[in-house]
Amino acid sequence: IAGITQAPTSQILAAGRRMTLRCTQDMRHNAMYWYRQDLGLGLRLIHYSNTAGTTGKGEVPDGYSVSRANTDDFPLTLASAVPSQTSVYFCASSETGINTHEQFFGPGTRLTVL
C-alpha cells in the first residue's frame, strides 16, 4: 500500500453495538487524525495523535476513543453507537502535528447507526 487506508468502507450498525474503525498509513507520518464529516458542516476533529503513544481530544470526542500503539495504526472505537454517530469518518495523517504540513486522507468509512 502507498498512503492511508481505512476499513470497513461502509457499515450499518445497530444502536448500542461496539464498533472499531481501522486506519493504517505507510508514510511513517508522526501525526494522525480522525474526523467526521456531516452534510452542511465542515470536517470536525474527533481525536488526534501527534506521535505514537500519545493521543488528544478534538472538537467532538464524546462517545469515541482511540489508541496509538505504533506509528502506522490509529483505530477509532465507538463503545456504544448512537444514531447521531451516523456520518462519514475520515482518517488522516501528516508529517507532524503542528498542522503546517498537508494532511493525507484515507478514503473514508460511511457509518450508519440505526
Next chain:
Amino acid sequence: GQNIDQPTEMTATEGAIVQINCTYQTSGFNGLFWYQQHAGEAPTFLSYNVLDGLEEKGRFSSFLSRSKGYSYLLLKELQMKDSASYLCAEVDSNYQLIWGAGTKLIIKP
C-alpha cells in the same frame, strides 16, 4: 465551521474562471489551506498560504490577505472534472485546523 465562512455553492461554465472566497478569524493565524473534495471521495491538498500574496500552481491559484482575514482560490480554464467541493481550513493560534463547511462548485458545459 467555527469562524470560517465560505459560500455554500457556486456555479460556473466550462472554460471560464471562478473565484471561491474564504474569510476567517484573524487572531492567532498560522496559515490557510485549500483542499478539493470530489463527491464520495477524500479531501486532497491544493495549497497552503502563510504569507500575503498570490501563489500559482497551474490552473489553480490561492491568494491570502492576513490583515483582512481573507483568502480566495482562483480556478482558471474550468474543466468538468473541477466539479467538486473546495474546503478552506485555517491553522489557528494552537496550530489546530479549523475547517470551513466547503463550497460546492458546479461546472456547466
